[in-house]
Amino acid sequence: xxxxxxxxxxxxxxxxxxxxxxxxxxxxxxxxxxxxxxxxxxxxxxxxxxxxxxxxxxxxxxxxxxxxxxxxxxxxxxxxxxxxxxxxxxxxxxxxxxxxxxxxxxxxxxxxxxxxxxxxxxxxxxxxxxxxxxxxxxxxxxxxxxxxxxxxxxxxxxxxxxxxxxxxxxxxxxxxxxxxxxxxxxxxxxxxxxxxxxxxxxxxxxxxxxxxxxxxxxxxxxxxxxxxxxxxxxxxxxxxxxxxxxxxxxxxxxxxxxxxxxxxxxxxxxxxxxxxxxxxxxxxxxxxxxxxxxxxxxxxxxxxxxxxxxxxxxxxxxxxxxxxxxxxxxxxxxxxxxxxxxxxxxxxxxxxxxxxxxxxxxxxxxxxxxxxxxxxxxxxxxxxxxxxxxxxxxxxxxxxxxxxxxxxxxxxxxxxxxxxxxxxxxxxxxxxxxxxxxxxxxxxxxxxxxxxxxxxxxxxxxxxxxxxxxxxxxxx
Amino acid sequence: xxxxxxxxxxxxxxxxxxxxxxxxxxxxxxxxxxxxxxxxxxxxxxxxxxxxxxxxxxxxxxxxxxxxxxxxxxxxxxxxxxxxxxxxxxxxxxxxxxxxxxxxxxxxxxxxxxxxxxxxxxxxxxxxxxxxxxxxxxxxxxxxxxxxxxxxxxxxxxxxxxxxxxxxxxxxxxxxxxxxxxx
Amino acid sequence: xxxxxxxxxxxxxxxxxxxxxxxxxxxxxxxxxxxxxxxxxxxxxxxxxxxxxxxxxxxxxxxxxxxxxxxxxxxxxxxxxxxxxxxxxxxxxxxxxxxxxxxxxxxxxxxxxxxxxx
Numbered sequence: 001x002x003x004x005x006x007x008x009x010x011x012x013x014x015x016x017x018x019x020x021x022x023x024x025x026x027x028x029x030x031x032x033x034x035x036x037x038x039x040x041x042x043x044x045x046x047x048x049x050x051x052x053x054x055x056x057x058x059x060x061x062x063x064x065x066x067x068x069x070x071x072x073x074x075x076x077x078x079x080x081x082x083x084x085x086x087x088x089x090x091x092x093x094x095x096x097x098x099x100x101x102x103x104x105x106x107x108x109x110x111x112x113x114x115x116x117x118x119x120x121x122x123x124x125x126x127x128x129x130x131x132x133x134x135x136x137x138x139x140x141x142x143x144x145x146x147x148x149x150x151x152x153x154x155x156x157x158x159x160x161x162x163x164x165x166x167x168x169x170x171x172x173x174x175x176x177x178x179x180x181x182x183x184x185x186x187x188x189x190x191x192x193x194x195x196x197x198x199x200x201x202x203x204x205x206x207x208x209x210x211x212x213x214x215x216x217x218x219x220x221x222x223x224x225x226x227x228x229x230x231x232x233x234x235x236x237x238x239x240x241x242x243x244x245x246x247x248x249x250x251x252x253x254x255x256x257x258x259x260x261x262x263x264x265x266x267x268x269x270x271x272x273x274x275x276x277x278x279x280x281x282x283x284x285x286x287x288x289x290x291x292x293x294x295x296x297x298x299x300x301x302x303x304x305x306x307x308x309x310x311x312x313x314x315x316x317x318x319x320x321x322x323x324x325x326x327x328x329x330x331x332x333x334x335x336x337x338x339x340x341x342x343x344x345x346x347x348x349x350x351x352x353x354x355x356x357x358x359x360x361x362x363x364x365x366x367x368x369x370x371x372x373x374x375x376x377x378x379x380x381x382x383x384x385x386x387x388x389x390x391x392x393x394x395x396x397x398x399x400x401x402x403x404x405x406x407x408x409x410x411x412x413x414x415x416x417x418x419x420x421x422x423x424x425x426x427x428x429x430x431x432x433x434x435x436x437x438x439x440x441x442x443x444x445x446x447x448x449x450x451x452x453x454x455x456x457x458x459x460x461x462x463x464x465x466x467x468x469x470x471x472x473x474x475x476x
Numbered sequence: 477x478x479x480x481x482x483x484x485x486x487x488x489x490x491x492x493x494x495x496x497x498x499x500x501x502x503x504x505x506x507x508x509x510x511x512x513x514x515x516x517x518x519x520x521x522x523x524x525x526x527x528x529x530x531x532x533x534x535x536x537x538x539x540x541x542x543x544x545x546x547x548x549x550x551x552x553x554x555x556x557x558x559x560x561x562x563x564x565x566x567x568x569x570x571x572x573x574x575x576x577x578x579x580x581x582x583x584x585x586x587x588x589x590x591x592x593x594x595x596x597x598x599x600x601x602x603x604x605x606x607x608x609x610x611x612x613x614x615x616x617x618x619x620x621x622x623x624x625x626x627x628x629x630x631x632x633x634x635x636x637x638x639x640x641x642x643x644x645x646x647x648x649x650x651x652x653x654x655x656x657x658x659x
Numbered sequence: 660x661x662x663x664x665x666x667x668x669x670x671x672x673x674x675x676x677x678x679x680x681x682x683x684x685x686x687x688x689x690x691x692x693x694x695x696x697x698x699x700x701x702x703x704x705x706x707x708x709x710x711x712x713x714x715x716x717x718x719x720x721x722x723x724x725x726x727x728x729x730x731x732x733x734x735x736x737x738x739x740x741x742x743x744x745x746x747x748x749x750x751x752x753x754x755x756x757x758x759x760x761x762x763x764x765x766x767x768x769x770x771x772x773x774x775x776x777x
Contacts, residue, residue, distance in 0.1 A: 004624075015631060019763045022634065026770035060624035101642045108635040115628065123625045131632040138639035144648070153643070198589065482662060526664060536734055544727045551723050554715045615738030619750050626735065627753065630760035633728050637764040640728075641773050644721045648771075 007059040007066045008118065009048045010074045014111045017041040021107060025100040034100030035089055038107050042082035045110075049075050058120055062182040065120045065252070072323055072470040073117030073248035080241040080330045081110045086445035087338035088233040094345050095231065097142050106237060109135030113245035117252075121182045122171045125249050129167065129213070132242055133160050139234040140226055148347070152229025159212070159222045167209025173202030183256035190260035206253065207270075213246035214304045217277040224289075227297035232344055235293065236337030239300045244326035247307055251319045254311065255471075264314065271312035272403050278305030279410035286417050290351045295417060296336060299376060302414060303329055309407050310391035313398040320471040321390035324464055328375070328383040328456055335449040336372040339365055342442060352421050357430025364443070366425045371450045375457070377418040378411045383456035390464065487527055493520040507553045511546060518542040530609035718776070725768060732761050 005012045021041065025034050049071045056067035064070075085103060092098040108131060115128025137160065141153025175181055177199035178189040190199065212219040227235040258264055282302030289295040307329075310322035342365060343349050343358075359366040375382035388411060392404040456463055497520055500513035518541045525534035607613050618626050642648065700707040739746075739754050746753075768774060 015628070015760075018631065018634065019760065022638065022763050022767050026767040029770075061621055063622075063624040099642065099648075101638055104638055105635065105642070108631060108638070111631055112635075121625070123622065124628075127625055127628055127632060131628075131635055134632065134639060135635045138635075138642055141643050144643065201585065486668075532738065535737075540727075540730060540734060544723075544730045548720070548723050548727065551715070551720045555717060555720060556714075611738045612741045615740075615742040616745070618735070618738050619742060619746050619753055623753060627757055627760075629735075630732075630757050633731065633761060634764045636728055637725070637768060640721060640724045641768060641771050644717055644724070645771065645773055646716075646718060 004059040004064075006052070007054065007057075008064050009052045009054075010045045010071075010078070011064070011111065011114050011118065013044050013048050014041065014107070014114060017044065018104065018107055018111060021100075021104045025104060029100070031092075031098045031100040031103075032089070034103050035085060038103035039082060039085050041107060042078050042085065042110070045078040045114075046075065046082070049078070062184060063121045063124050064115075064118045066118070068466070068470040069248075069252075069323075070118040072466060073244065073326075074114050076244045076248075076323075076327050076330055077110050077113040077117065077241050079327075080237060080244065080334060081106055083331070083334045083338070083445055083449060084233055084237040084241075087236070087334070087341055087442045090439045090442055091231070091233050091341040091344075095143060097144070097231065099142075102139070102142060102234075105135045105138050109139070109237070110241065113241055116245040117248040119249065119252060120184065120256075122174065122186075123181050125253070126168060126171060128245070129209070129249070130164065132245060133164065133213075136160075136234075136238055136242060139237065140230040142231050142234060146229075146347075148229035149231065150229075152226045155222055155229075156226045163209050163212035163219065166205045166212075170202045170205030170207075170209060173198055173205065175202075177202055183253065187256050187260040190257070195261065203257070207250075210246050210250045210253075211274065214243050214250075214307070215301050216274050216304050216308060217281045217301070220278070220281065220301045220304075223301055224294045224297040227300070228291065228293045232293065232337055232341040235297075236334045236341070239296070239337070240330040240333050243300070243304060243307075244330055247311070247322055247326055250311060251322060251471075254314070255319060258314065268312055268314050268398070268400070271308055271314075272400055275305050275308035275312050275403065276406050278302070278308060279407060280305075283410045283413045283417075287413065289417070290353070292340060292350060292352050292355070292421065293337075295352065295421075296333070296340075299414065299417070300333065302410065303333075303376075305410065306388055306391055306407055309395050309400075309403055312400060312403060313391070313394040315394055315398050316468070316471045317397060318391065318394035320464075320467040321387070321394045323467040323470060324390055324460075325387035327463065327467075328387045328453065331449050331456070332372045332375040332382075332384055332453050335368065335446055335453065336376065338442065338446050338449070339369045339372070342446070352424055353428075355421060356424045356428035358425040360430050364447075368446050368450045369425060370422045371453060373418040373422050375453045377415045379415070381454070381457045383453045383460070386457055386460040386464070483527055487524070490520045490523040490527070494524065508550070511549045511553060514549065515542050515546050518546070525609075528609070532609055532611045532614050535611075721773060725773065728764075729761070732758070 017037075018041075021034060021037055024030075024037055028034075054066045054068075054071055058064065059066050084106060088102070089098065092102060112128045112130070112132030112135060115124055115131065117128075119125040119128060137153055137157040140156045141149055143149035171181070174186065177196050178186045178193070180186045180189050208219065215223040227239060230238065254267070258267075261267070279302055282298050282300075282305055286295050286298035286302060289298060303325075307322045307325050310318040310325065312318070313321075340349075343355075343362075349355065355369075358369070371382065375384035378384045378388040388407070392407050395401070395404040395407070494517055497513045497517035501510050501517060504510045504513060518537060522534045522537040522542070525531075525537055735757065736754065739750060742750060
């Protein structure tokens with residue numbers, strides 16, 4: 001028992017820390033203190049990932065996995081949480097929702113993500129998914145007096161619950177078909193008893209649940225409304241952390257089950273078509289968006305499409321590409337939303353054209369935004385390029401060259417709408433001045449993100465090696 | 477005439493009760509009547525769970541669903557204060573079509589599972605079906621194999637508590653914000 | 660197996676039959692003299708004001724939600740309680756951990772005034 005607690009130290013620390021946060025908020029009632037404690041909690045999780053060795057294996061029976069894959073995904077979630085905390089406070093104060101609860105819920109959501117990223121049992125994936133989702137529904141409705149935020153929370157909650165229903169039904173059918181909930185034992189049961197149609201139905205329902213969470217077409221309709229209505233900083237967290245969590249869970253399920261499905265052409269084709277549809281719908285709809293947050297929402301759909309290319313490849317290279325992509329996407333998207341959060345006040349500055357001439361007034365913010373836009377478009381030498389290269393290369397290796405070509409074409413389309421923002425910022429004359437008041441922590445975080453995005457584009461090898469290693473060891 | 481044993485008789489009775497209650501839920505005009513039919517539906521479902529030897533689930537069904545969840549349903553109905561329930565009658569054919577499609581898919585699935593007679597997977601631990609549903613067996617599983625999911629559910633419940641306070645508490649927020657509104 | 664539940668079933672049947680029977684008897688045997696005074700809503704002799712469908716405050720809903728959350732906590736105690744002797748101290752520790760985590764939530768509600776009526 002004690003050993004298990006140590007093996008899964010990030011989750012143990014997070015669980016204990018959430019109690020500290022709640023008690024502190026209850027008795028001290030100081031949002032700033034809670035914010036700092038939350039940041040310390042995230043830092044503690046990151047530190048425990050690096051400092052404590054985590055051998056490959058299982059903890060709590062076969063409930064959780066330990067090892068490099070888990071560490072890598074937990075790292076993404078904690079980084080996403082830490083960055084969102086550091087860009088949040090000024091925005092929350094301006095919107096008069098500077099509650100300590102915001103940070104507590106962010107932290108609880110991260111625990112759910114960590115469960116999803118380290119689960120080896122469908123029951124843990126489900127509990128993680130629910131913990132994450134319940135927290136995110138609350139975050140979406142945090143602007144209590146704003147109708148759009150209420151609508152976002154309601155839509156997200158209703159559609160999310162529906163998707164969770166599918167997910168749970170899928171788990172039930174898989175359990176009915178194999179008699180197991182632990183993923184390694186499901187694979188073993190499939191190998192001995194064969195793969196039944198019931199299992200396929202269960203698996204597809206499970207996949208629908210995942211595809212909803214990553215907002216893949218045709219389960220994407222909620223994304224723009226939710227991202228637009230939610231507090232901007234919460235949208236930053238939803239679009240990055242929850243996506244990364246769903247993808248890491250998806251990889252865990254697929255990499256376990258693929259052992260028992262030697263010719264998984266069906267899965268591959270299905271994911272390839274969904275990836276094409278997601279990239280096409282996301283990018284083409286993003287072209288027509290004037291609202292910057294809606295544009296980023298559709299772009300987030302498109303990025304889910306690129307990551308699904310790596311899932312379709314179904315190889316170690318593909319999966320590690322998705323891991324790398326999830327990390328870099330987390331960084332650059334939190335950055336982009338962070339710049340918006342710094343500038344936007346009470347739903348002003350919503351359109352791309354409102355950012356005209358930003359460079360003249362806030363050269364730093366404009367420069368940072370440009371870095372994130374270039375990286376999201378996948379232009380070298382930024383990190384986004386390496387991520388795309390990695391997943392597309394994996395697709396080519398898996399004999400899905402056509403898919404890689406579609407992906408490249410989709411990226412070319414995406415350059416238009418990302419660059420439009422940059423052109424507005426740098427080449428147009430300013431309209432009534434956007435009031436920016438980033439505080440020190442927020443600006444520092446944004447600059448740090450931009451630097452890392454840049455570095456991950458120029459020196460990607462170390463991080464890529466970590467991602468490759470995570471997949472290699474996880475699949476053995 | 478084939479001999480009908482007690483379980484089959486109960487199943488037919490509870491099954492028809494479930495169907496009638498479901499129809500009552502979706503067809504009655506007043507939302508409160510709908511909710512009460514839903515309670516009946518939950519009770520009948522609980523009975524069916526009993527027939528399937530799932531005693532614990534049956535009890536949970538009655539306590540949590542027919543008891544607690546239904547209180548929330550009724551609260552929502554009273555919270556919304558639906559003046560004119562008639563107006564709520566839905567006329568969107570697309571939505572109805574989707575519902576029928578979905579129900580049809582479920583029907584096909586049931587027929588498929590029944591028709592196929594999928595061989596039941598033997599329970600892993602060699603327990604007989606009658607034991608699996610008892611509170612005792614569930615407790616044993618909960619405290620051994622599923623100890624971690626059991627403990628971590630408390631984090632999910634904590635999230636729900638904090639979320640409920642944040643979203644639904646009146647006059648919520650830092651003192652500064654409330655001071656502003658009173659000024 | 661199902662035979663074991665026959666007493667419960669019999670009780671439900673008796674409850675239904677009794678309820679239906681008494682109401683029907685009352686309707687059949689009771690005198691029916693309806694006039695407008697008798698049919699009006701009884702409000703302790705005071706003229707009724709407004710409709711009965713008043714909108715209730717969201718604070719009741721909040722309490723109902725807390726009730727559900729702690730109801731779920733209690734549900735988890737049943738399977739533990741029937742295994743109390745078999746699992747002994749280790750089971751007790753597991754349950755206390757679970758309950759302590761939720762106790763933190765309870766303190767939070769208390770301190771934030773989630774249960775205050777004001």
